[in-house]
Amino acid sequence: MRFIIRTIAAAVALWVAIQFVPGIEVNTPANTARYWGVLLVVALIFGIVNAIVKPLVKALGCAIIVLTLGLFLLVINAVMLLLTSWIAGELDIPFQVDNFYPAAFWGAIIISVVSWLLGLFIPDND
Template sequence: MRFIIRTIAAAVALWVAIQFVPGIGVNAETNSARYWGVLLIVALIFGIVNAIVKPIVKSLGCAIIVLTLGLFLLVINAAMLLLTSWISGELDIPFHVDNFYPAAFWGAIIVSLVSWLLGLFIPDND
């Protein structure tokens, strides 16, 4: 159940990024079930990318992360959003991020902030 709630929270975070950042979009009718279905599928892809690829990239870029006092994590988050867009394109899912800056960079910041805020309201089972 927690997985489903976190996936919905990620879909909401992606929706907020789509609303505020030009260059991030879903090619579907805005208020349709297909639109929200696409957002849920993209949220699943984004979760898988963050679970598998992101730890590898963070471990390889550990020195740069330390040297930049963690600011390089913003670049990594933007790259994960671009990777999600590429995977979605390969799977014929109508989600796209136009370019790295400003779309992926600011989109990743918004997704991170909204996910963090929603995570405050999602109970941990610890």
């Protein structure tokens, strides 16, 4: 149950980023069942990318992360969002992030903040 709630929270975070950042878009009519379905699928892809690829990238970039006092994590999060967009495109899912800066960079920041805020209301145990 917690997995489903976290996926929905990630979809809401993606929706907020789409609302505020030009260059991140879902190419279906807004506020339809298909639109929200696309957001849920993209949230699943984003979760898988963050679970598998992000730890590897963080391990390889550990020295840069320490050297930049953690600011390089913003770059890693933006790259994960771009990778999610690329995977969605390969799977013919109508989700697109236009470029690294400003779309992916600011989108990743918004998604992180909204996910964190929503995570405060999700209980840790079932």
